[in-house]
Amino acid sequence: MNIDQVRQLLRGALTPVAATSLIGLGACATGSVNQAQMTETQAAIRGAQEVGADDAPQAALHLQYAKEQLADAETIADDDPERANRLLMRAESDAELAIALAEEAELRTEAEETRNRIREEREQHL
Amino acid sequence: MSYLLKTTSSALAFACLLALSACGTTPPSDELVAARSAMTNAQGGEAARLEPEELRQAELALQEAERAHEDEPGSQLERDLAYVAERKILTVQARARQTASRNELEAEREAYTEDLEQANLSRQQRLDAIDEQLAEVRGQLDERGDVIDEQTEALRARESELVAQQQELNETRQERDAAQQRLAEAMAALEEFATLRREQEDLVITLNGSVLFESDESELMGTAERRLQAVAQALQGRDQSTFVVEGHTDSRASDSYNQRLSQARAESVRNFLVSQGVAESDIRAVGRGEAEPVASNDTAEGRANNRRVEIHVTKTDQRQSSR
Structure with missing residues (x-):
């Protein structure tokens, strides 16, 4: 069985599948993108901005990815809502990572301050 | 999917x-x-x-x-x-x-807290040690204070003792001064009717016989007693002395008569002086007769001078004497 034969076979088998898939997609399309996912993703991006992801280079990078993928998802929302939903998931995961990295950066600054404070106190009291 | x-x-x-x-x-x-x-x-x-x-x-x-x-x-x-x-x-x-x-961070904070507690603990221990040392020093100071108080008290006692001694000394000195004053006055009074001379360490008081006795008498004249009172005073003013009363005559009568007369006269004077307070043990009487003239017996004046009573005053050695 060569590749052409397989393709032949697949095409014949897929015809009814393609039809049902189209129907499924159509069903999805009528509901458009998952609004809950959309809301979650937007909230995550806002959250990242609120914790200062723009100020930490690594976090800023992932926030940027999140924004771009959200924009892409919005662009294809009507044409390919399924892909758009997954773009939203990707965007959300980047936004969540941005939050964690931003918080890590902030914690690093705080830790440095705390260490300095402890050092000062040591010098003062010990 | x-x-x-x-x-x-x-x-x-x-x-x-x-x-x-x-x-x-x-x-x-x-x-x-x-x-x-x-x-x-x-x-x-x-x-x-x-x-x-x-x-x-x-x-x-x-x-x-x-x-x-x-x-x-x-x-x-x-x-x-x-x-x-x-x-x-x-x-x-x-x-x-x-x-x-x-x-x-938490571990570092805990380590710091622990170190801080340790530091506070050792600080407290040092403070406690210092407190202990202070208490010890205070105790030593208290002890020293007590010793100083005792010494101060002893010094005060010694001081008042010295003041008392000083006062006693002053009193003694005043008494002595007064005694010397009395002696000087008595000696001055004495010089009106007696002659004084020094013979080595001795003082010799010479009383003319005519102011004491009638001729050939060994009883004192009334007027003699007043004068001899002055002599007694002078003698008593001298401390630590012994007295010898010597009777002397001129050479007109016999030796033996003169010896008896001079002895009797010396004893009269001695007895009177004893009656005036001169200690009996310190004074004795000796009759010299005519043996020790001080002038010629050829003239009336010379003989008058030879008729005399001498009182020899000898200072006794203060170390061995006791009155």
């Missing part, structure tokens, strides 16, 4: 199986490679220890991507799911680093 596939006909399932066998060699997507690598990393690192629950969630996400890879290698679904899984793993790792950092 996978649900959709599962609900399709058996024909589709068959086709898929064929596709899988055909794509068995298709390598995992870049996204899946990255996710797997991240997971290996996370499982060997702090994340597994510090964030096990979150890491398990990320593992589920990775498994979903793996299933998508098995279902349709290299598919966009696999890529998307792997992408999401990798982000989740990275997120868990970031959280784990934060937790580790917080724990580290």
